[in-house]
Every structure is written in C-alpha cells, then in structure tokens.
Amino acid sequence: xxxxxxxxANPSAAPQYSPEVQQAWNAVGEEMNAAGxxxxxxxxxxxxxxxxxxxxxGKALVADGPFAETHEHLxxxxxxxxxxxxxxxxxxxxxPAALYGSIEVRPLNAAAQ
Amino acid sequence: MTAAAQIEATFREEHGRVLAALISQxxxxxxxxxxxxxxxxxxxxxxxxxGVPRNPGAWLTTAARRRAIDRLRRASTQAxxxxxxxxxxxxxxxETEMESIPDDRLKLMFTCCHPSLALEAQVALTLHTLGxxxxxxxxRAFLVxxxxxxxxxxxxxAKIRGAGIPYxxxxxxxxxxxxxxxxxxxxxxxxxxxCATGGDTLTRGDLCGEAIRLxxxxxxxxxxxxxxxxxxxxxxxxxxxxxxxxxxxxxxxLLDDQDxxxxxxxxxxxxxxxxxxxxxxxxxxxxxVQAAISALHAEAxxxxxxxxxxxxxxxxxxxxxxxxxxVQVNRAVAVAMAQSPSAGLALLHRINGMDDYYPYHVARxxxxxxxxxxxxxxxxxxxxxSLCQNAAxxxxxxxxxxxxxxL
Numbered sequence: 001x002x003x004x005x006x007x008x009a010n011p012s013a014a015p016q017y018s019p020e021v022q023q024a025w026n027a028v029g030e031e032m033n034a035a036g037x038x039x040x041x042x043x044x045x046x047x048x049x050x051x052x053x054x055x056x057x058g059k060a061l062v063a064d065g066p067f068a069e070t071h072e073h074l075x076x077x078x079x080x081x082x083x084x085x086x087x088x089x090x091x092x093x094x095x096p097a098a099l100y101g102s103i104e105v106r107p108l109n110a111a112a113q
Numbered sequence: 114m115t116a117a118a119q120i121e122a123t124f125r126e127e128h129g130r131v132l133a134a135l136i137s138q139x140x141x142x143x144x145x146x147x148x149x150x151x152x153x154x155x156x157x158x159x160x161x162x163x164g165v166p167r168n169p170g171a172w173l174t175t176a177a178r179r180r181a182i183d184r185l186r187r188a189s190t191q192a193x194x195x196x197x198x199x200x201x202x203x204x205x206x207x208e209t210e211m212e213s214i215p216d217d218r219l220k221l222m223f224t225c226c227h228p229s230l231a232l233e234a235q236v237a238l239t240l241h242t243l244g245x246x247x248x249x250x251x252x253r254a255f256l257v258x259x260x261x262x263x264x265x266x267x268x269x270x271a272k273i274r275g276a277g278i279p280y281x282x283x284x285x286x287x288x289x290x291x292x293x294x295x296x297x298x299x300x301x302x303x304x305x306x307x308c309a310t311g312g313d314t315l316t317r318g319d320l321c322g323e324a325i326r327l328x329x330x331x332x333x334x335x336x337x338x339x340x341x342x343x344x345x346x347x348x349x350x351x352x353x354x355x356x357x358x359x360x361x362x363x364x365x366x367l368l369d370d371q372d373x374x375x376x377x378x379x380x381x382x383x384x385x386x387x388x389x390x391x392x393x394x395x396x397x398x399x400x401x402v403q404a405a406i407s408a409l410h411a412e413a414x415x416x417x418x419x420x421x422x423x424x425x426x427x428x429x430x431x432x433x434x435x436x437x438x439x440v441q442v443n444r445a446v447a448v449a450m451a452q453s454p455s456a457g458l459a460l461l462h463r464i465n466g467m468d469d470y471y472p473y474h475v476a477r478x479x480x481x482x483x484x485x486x487x488x489x490x491x492x493x494x495x496x497x498x499s500l501c502q503n504a505a506x507x508x509x510x511x512x513x514x515x516x517x518x519x520l
Contacts, residue, residue, distance in 0.1 A: 001277040084279035085229060086287065107227075107276050 002039065002108040003080050003088040009101025010018065010073040011046060024096040032091065043076035072101060120160050124153055128245025133217035135177055139201045143274050144181055144243070149179035168171035174214060185276040218243060219282050219334045222327075226295045234269040235298050236305075241266055243330070244323050254320055255305065255357070274327055290334075296344050296400065299324050299331070303348050307355065321352050329351070332387075341400030344390035350407035353377040365505040369416040381411045402431045421451035438447075438464050442473050446480075454483040471500035475510065482517055491517040 009065060015021055032038035049068040054061045076096065081090045085105070092103040107113075128149070131394050135145035152173050166172040225238040237255070240246045248256075252262035272278065283291040306320030328345040335341055357375040380474035388404045406427050415418040430446035439465045449457020458480045478493035494514035501507050 005279075041132070082277075085227075085277045086279050086283070088277075105276075 001082055001088075003085075004080055004093050004106045004108060005078040005088065005095065006074060006104040006106060007076045007101060008080075008095045008104060009075045009094060009097045010071045011073065011075075013100040014075075014097070015100070021096070028091075028094045028096065031094065032078070037080045037082055037087075037091065039079040040098065041076070041078040041083055044074060045074045047100055074096060075101065116164070117393065118181055119165055120157060122170045123165055125245040126472035127173055129218050129221065130214075130216060130458075131170055131173045131177065132242055133221040134214045135176055135181070135217070137217045138178065140280075144184060144268070144269055148177040148181035148184060151184075152177035155180070171214070184436060186440045220280050222243055222295055222331065223283055223291055224273060224280050224350075224515075226291070226296055226298045227273075228291075228306055229276060229278060230269050230272060231299070234265055234272075234302070235294075236302055237262060237265050238269045239298055239325060239327065240302065240320075241432055243327055246323070263296035267494055284416035292338060292340070295331070296340060299328050300326070300344060300348070300400075303351070307351060308445065317384050318355065321348070324348060325352065337392035337394065339391045339396040340398040340400050342387050342394070343398060343404050346384045346388035346391060347381045347400050347407055347475065350404055350411050353384065353411060364508070365503070367509070368410065372412065376411065380406075384408065384411070397430075397434075399431060399434045403426050413435065421447055425451040434465070438470065439472070442467065442470070442476055442518070446476050448481050449483075454480045458484065469500060474500065478513065478517075482513075488516050 005019070029038065029041065030103075032041075050064075050066045051066050052063045052065060054063075077090070078095065080088060080091055088105050092098060092105050095103055097103065132149050135149060136142055137144050140150070155176050156169075156173060160166070160169075210214065224236045225242055227367055233255075237251050240251050240254075240335070241248065248263050248266060249259050249425070251266075252259040254500045255262070262518055302320050306317045306322075306324065325345065325348050328341065330350060332338070332341050332345050352377050354368075354371065356377075357371040357373070358366050358368075376405035384404065385408050388401065388408055391401050391404070406424055409420050409424050409427075425444065425447035428440060428447050432440045432444055442461065445460035445464070447457075448460055458477070461473070461477055461480065464473070474497035475491045478490045478497060481487075481490035481493055491514060494510055494517060498507060498510050498514065501510060
C-alpha cells in the first residue's frame with residue numbers, strides 16, 4: 001500500500017543545520033532505500049517562498065504565503081510503499097522531524113494505489 | 114431459557130470467534146461483518162424451528178461463508194469481470210467443525226484497538242465485533258444517539274480498510290505497547306459500567322460483565338501475559354462490590370459503609386486466585402498491584418481489619434510504575450490509615466497540580482478534621498464541593514462540612 005508521509009513542523013522548532021542533522025536525514029533515507037520502500041521524497045523551501053493560487057469566478061487570485069496560517073507548515077514528504085499502516089507508522093517515527101514536528105500518515109486513494 | 118433467549122445468548126457467545134475466523138478467511142472486515150449479519154438472520158429463522166444446532170459456531174461460520182460467496186457473486190455479476198477468490202469458487206460449504214477453525218479473536222482485538230482509531234471508536238468496535246452487542250445497545254450504554262454510534266462504527270470500519278490497519282497479532286517489538294492499549298480499552302469499558310451513576314444503570318452495569326468476558330478471552334488466548342490476568346483479577350474484585358456500592362435509592366455508598374455481607378464471595382475468590390496466577394508469572398505491573406490492593410480490601414471482614422500498612426506499600430509501588438498524582442493521593446490516604454493522619458497530610462501537601470481534583474481536597478479535609486484542624490478542614494470541604502459534580506457525593510460532602518462547622 002502506498003502511503004504519503006507529510007512532514008509538518010514549526011521552522012523555529014527545527015534544529016540549526018549541522019552535519020549531524022544532515023546525517024540523521026541521510027540515514028533514514030538510506031534505511032528506506034535498503035528496505036526498498038521509498039518511492040520518492042523531497043524537502044520544501046520555507047513558506048516565506050510560498051505562493052497560494054485560487055480560481056474564483058474564472059479569475060486566478062494569487063497571494064503571498066501559505067494556504068493556512070498555522071504554526072506548523074508542510075516541510076516535506078516521503079512517499080513509501082509499505083505492507084500496512086504499522087510499517088508506515090514505524091517509518092514515520094524514524095523521520096528526524098518527528099522529534100519536533102509531526103508526521104501525518106495518509107494512504108494514497110484507491111486510484112493511486 | 115426461552116428459545117429466543119437461548120438464540121440470543123448463543124449469538125453473543127459465538128459472535129467474536131466466528132467473525133474473527135471469517136475476517137481471516139475473507140480478508141475483508143466489512144464483507145465478513147455483513148455476511149455474519151446475513152447468517153444471524155438465517156439462524157434466527159431456522160433455529161426457532163429446528164432448535165439451536167449442536168455446534169452453533171460451526172453452523173454460523175458455514176452459513177456466513179455461503180452468504181459471503183453470495184455477496185461476492187452478486188458483486189462480481191455487477192462488476193462483470195471481477196474474479197471470485199479461488200477458495201470460494203471451489204467452496205462446497207461443507208459443515209466445518211468449530212474445533213478446526215483457528216481462534217483468531219486476538220487478531221480482531223488488536224485490530225479493533227489499533228491506536229490509529231479514536232479511543233471511542235476502539236471501544237465501540239470492540240463491543241460490537243467481539244462482544245456481539247448491537248449498535249443500539251452500545252449507543253444506549255454510552256448515552257449517545259444510535260445514528261451517532263452507527264456513524265462512529267462505519268467510520269472505524271472504513272478506516273481499517275482504507276488506512277491499511279493490519280489484521281494480526283502485533284510483532285514482538287510492538288506487542289507490549291499495543292497490549293497496554295488493548296487492556297486500557299477493556300478497563301475503560303468496565304469503568305463505564307462501574308462508575309455509571311447516571312443514565313440507565315442496569316444497561317451500563319452490563320458493560321462490567323462484558324469487559325470481564327472480553328478479558329477472560331484475552332487471558333485464554335495470551336496466557337503468558339501477567340497484566341491481562343492482573344486486569345481480570347482487578348475487575349472481578351471491583352465487580353464483587355458493584356451492588357453493595359449503591360444503596361436502595363441508587364446513591365453511592367463509601368467502602369467503609371458498605372455491607373460486606375453483600376460482597377460477591379465467588380467473584381472475590383476467583384479474583385484472588387487469578388491474581389495469584391498472575392503474580393506467579395513474575396512480571397509485575399500496575400493492574401496486578403491495583404488488584405492486590407483491591408484484594409486486601411476484599412479480605413478484610415471489617416473496615417478496621419484492613420491491612421493498611423500493606424496497602425500503603427502497594428500504593429508506593431504503584432506510584433513508581435505509574436507516576437500519577439491520583440495514585441499519590443490514594444497513597445497518602447493509605448499512609449494516614451497505616452501510620453497517622455499527620456503522616457498522610459505531610460505526603461498530601463507534597464503533591465502538586467491537584468488543586469482542581471476534588472478527591473484531593475476530600476482527602477485533605479478528612480485528614481485535617483482528624484488532626485483537629487476544623488477550620489482548615491471546612492475550607493477544604495468547601496473547595497471539594499465547588500469542584501464535585503456528582504449529586505450523591507455532594508450530599509455526603511455537605512454533611513461532613515456541616516459536622517466541621519458545628520462547635
């Protein structure tokens with residue numbers, strides 16, 4: 001089953017960039033590859049670089065910033081192929097951001113499975 | 114027992130095991146539930162005429178498998194190109210002996226109590242699938258509209274399938290935490306029935322029996338778990354006092370004031386025997402300690418005969434296992450009984466964060482009264498009264514406050 005692991009975090013809660021931090025992210029990525037579960041993954045730039053687009057009455061409304069004003073922003077994702085929810089939960093717990101943010105585990109819909 | 118009552122008792126008894134086996138065979142939670150519902154309707158018609166069969170579980174499993182095949186055939190006719198699972202295409206639906214059907218209820222329990230389901234959904238699903246309680250029965254027991262409960266169950270079923278919640282006994286690395294969650298759900302069901310002072314107490318009292326029944330199944334399927342036995346012992350010991358803790362008017366009677374002759378001796382004896390089995394497994398835990406405390410109360414012929422020093426020591430052990438301020442309050446009360454009111458008071462005053470917890474103020478008031486600090490005791494009773502919602506307990510607190518204010 002395919003699961004999207006969405007990483008939400010408050011940027012101010014994240015640790016400063018360091019080689020150790022990078023190493024922690026690399027390690028989980030390598031472990032996922034070794035297990036053959038990772039389909040894709042990416043980190044996102046900060047929400048200060050986000051643009052929100054809505055089309056209303058046929059007109060595109062473009063605005064600065066993220067869709068929702070929240071403290072925790074979408075910071076990246078992993079797309080994994082797991083046997084079941086327990087496996088996806090266990091990978092989510094290994095993502096470094098789980099220590100200061102939260103990981104939302106969402107199965108892809110039937111059409112995308 | 115009338116035929117109808119016997120049929121209903123059989124349904125309740127067999128429901129969990131038959132459903133668990135069906136889910137294993139069909140690999141589909143919803144299909145299994147629907148097929149079993151069909152089979153139950155079937156059984157109701159047939160058994161009223163023919164009587165309950167010798168092996169009702171096997172009868173229901175076979176009938177439900179046939180209904181599942183019917184449902185799959187109908188669905189495949191509609192879908193035209195869908196293929197029936199081989200097992201069912203070849204199925205001759207012969208009478209299966211129940212003994213040959215593996216008992217998969219443990220898988221079902223862990224699936225229903227998966228932490229990705231909301232706690233209230235875990236509780237409802239467990240009662241529905243394993244207890245065989247109907248949606249209206251569960252709705253009544255939890256004082257919510259039937260439509261709300263039906264929706265709660267439907268959402269939970271949809272999530273099991275949609276989110277890929279596994280149908281299995283968790284592997285060793287997950288088992289301890291998942292078992293804790295499962296025990297917590299069973300104990301929550303028990304407490305819903307035990308602590309019910311409002312609503313239909315009779316219906317809610319059935320929840321105690323249901324929780325005990327579920328825990329018996331769990332103990333049989335997971336005999337190496339000391340805490341499962343500990344929980345079963347704890348519930349039996351609490352349940353032995355269930356009728357004695359309410360008076361004729363339905364008001365709460367405190368432990369000291371209960372008529373101990375009304376305690377259920379059979380439940381006490383069984384609870385203590387099961388606790389002994391649990392302790393022999395050599396893996397102590399909070400349920401076993403709480404059961405041991407309950408057993409000491411149960412063994413005391415009079416309130417004065419209670420072994421308070423041992424209860425105080427057990428609360429000390431419990432505080433180490435589950436650092437909860439509530440346990441600290443109970444410990445302080447036990448120490449007050451075992452040593453002196455002032456020793457208990459000293460412990461109470463060391464607990465932080467209890468200002469909104471009325472039993473803390475009740476305990477404080479009682480110990481202040483017993484050390485002749487009547488004004489402080491009256492203040493503490495006032496504080497408890499301002500926090501307590503339960504009418505029976507409020508009446509009791511008001512009486513104690515009046516006593517303190519008398520010269």
